[in-house]
Amino acid sequence: MQLTRSLLARCLALAVAGTFASIASAANSASCAGCHKDITESNHISAHKNVACSTCHSDLDKHVAGQVKRPGTNNDPAVCGTCHKEQFTSLYKANDKREARKSKTAANGPSPNPFFNMALGGHGFTTEHDEPRSHNFMLMDQMLVDRGWGGRFQPKEGWLYAAHGSGAIKAWDMVKDIWPGDNQQKVRGVPGTAAAGNAVCWTCKTTDPMLGWAYLGDPKPGTTFSRTGSPIDVMRASNHALNCNFCHDPHNAKPRIVRDALIQAVTRTDFPSVYNEGRNWAKVDVKDAGVRGFVRKVGYLSKPDSKLMCAQCHVEYVCNPGLDPKTGKKVGFDSRLTNLFPFVTTDTIEKFYDHVGYADFKHPLTGAKLIKMQHPDTETYNNSVHDKAGIGCAACHMPKVKKGGKTITNHWATSPRNYMKETCLTCHKDKTAKQMNQVIDAMHNHYTGKVRNAEQRMTEMFNAFEIAKAAGVSEDVLEQARKLHATAHVNWEWNTATNGAWFHNPELAMKQLDTAAKSATKARDLLRKAVADKQGAAKK
16 A cells, blocks of 8 residues: 555656646747747647757746847757667767777778878878767867867877767867967967868867858858858867757757758759769758848758768768869868868769869879868768668668667667677578678778779879979870879779778779779879880980
8 A cells, every 4th residue: 555655646746747847848938939939839749849948948038038139059969868868878889999099091091101191192181080980079089180270179188088988078078278368270389280170170070059150151240150260269169079959850859951061962953963863862841040140051851861861971071271173273261162062973073073163182293183082971872782772871870779678779870790680680681790790891801902902003103293294294294194193083082081982882982993093094104105205205
C-alpha cells in the first residue's frame, strides 16, 4: 500500500509538472506569437510544440517590454541534449583512433612531403595541414591549427588538451587568446605559423555567430559579422562545434540546411550542379529567416536528407581571397566568390571556376593558376554505386542503433568500420566484419598506388617545367603546359583532399587519377620536346 501511494504521488507530481510546463509553454508562445506568428504556428504542430520559447531564449520579458531589442539565443547543443540524450552523447563521442595534430603530409598520410609542398607551391596549407578528427574537436582544432591564426589561440593546458576524449567541448573552456586586447589578424613572434584564418571559416564549424551573419556574409547594416569583418571577432563568438541547428530547426523540428553557400549552390541557375544532375535529393524550400533587417536564408528539406545535411561542410569550397585567372587581379572578401560552393564534379569544375572567374593561387614554379581543393566528399559520392542504391551518408556514418529499447540515429559520425553490424553487414549478409574490412583495405591499397603514380608523373612534370624555363622555352608552350598542369592538379588533389574517395566512389577516383597522370605526362612530354627543339635549333 505504501508503495502504491508513493507511486500515485509521483505520477500526480509529474502530471502537475507536465501541466505547468504545457501552460508555461503556451503562455510563453502566446506572448511571442504577436510578432512571430509564422514561427509559433509551425511550432504548434511540430514535435517541439510543448517546448517553451524560454528553453532557448532569455530575457523574453525584457524583450516584450521593449527593454532589450533582441532576446538572448542559446545555441548550446546541450539544451537539445536534455531531451535527446543519446543523440547528444553520441554526437560528441571521440574517435580514439584519430590522433591530434597529425599532418596529412606525414609519411603515411594522404600526400607525403616533399611532394605536397611542391604541388602546393608554398600555399598557406603547407604550414600545417592536420587530418580531421571527430566532430567533437572541429572548432577547437580550427582555432589551434598553425596556418589559421598566427598562433594567437593556444590550449589552456598546453599539450594536455590532447587528452580530452568524449564529451561536448566548449572551445573557450579549452583555448585562450594570448593577445586578447588586439583585434588584428596577423603573425607576430610565433614561429612556423600563418594567419590565413578569416571570417568565413566559422560557417562549417559552428552556428554560434549565425544570427549576426547575413546571407553569404554580405556586410549589411545591422550585421555583427561579415566576410569583410574581423575574423577574431567571429572566433570570439564561437564556442560550440557542430550545433544541432545545422540540420534540425529548433522551432518546428524539420530537417534543414543553413549553410548559405550550399543554399546558393542548390538554387543557382547559371551553372548546373550535382544537385541538378544527381538523384535521391530532397527538395529544398528556401525561406528568408532574417528578422533583423538583413537577409538570412534557411533551406527546409522535403525529407531528411543526410547527403544535403553533410554537404553543408563536406564539399569543395572557397572561403578565402584568390585571383581572377583571366586578368590576374585579386579577388578579395568584398566578392561573394570568397564564400562559394561549386558543387560540381571534376568533369566540370575547371569550367565552373573559369565561368565565375576565380583561382586560389598561382604556382610559383609553373605559373599555372590553380584551385586549392578542400574536401569534395558529397560530390565524389554523388552517382556512385551506393548513391544509386539510395544509400545516404547517415546509413554508413550515422546508422540506426538500439539504445534503451529505442531505435535512434547514432550521431557519432565516424567510419562504418566502427559500425560494421549496423552498416556493411545489413546488405552484405553473406560476409563477416573481418571480410568487409579486408575488402575496404584492398580498395584503399589500390587507390594509394594510383595516387603515388599520379604524384610521380607530376614530379616529372615539375622537373620538366624547371628545365624548360631555364632553357627559355616560349610562353605559348609554357601556357599549354600550364593548362595541363591545372587539369593534373585538380584531378590529383580532389582525391587527396577528399575523405575516402577510394571507398565512396572508386570508379571515379580511378578515372580522376588516370586523368591526373596522363595530363602531367602530356605536359612533361610537351616541355621536353620544346627544350629538345630549342637545343637542336641552337646547334644549327
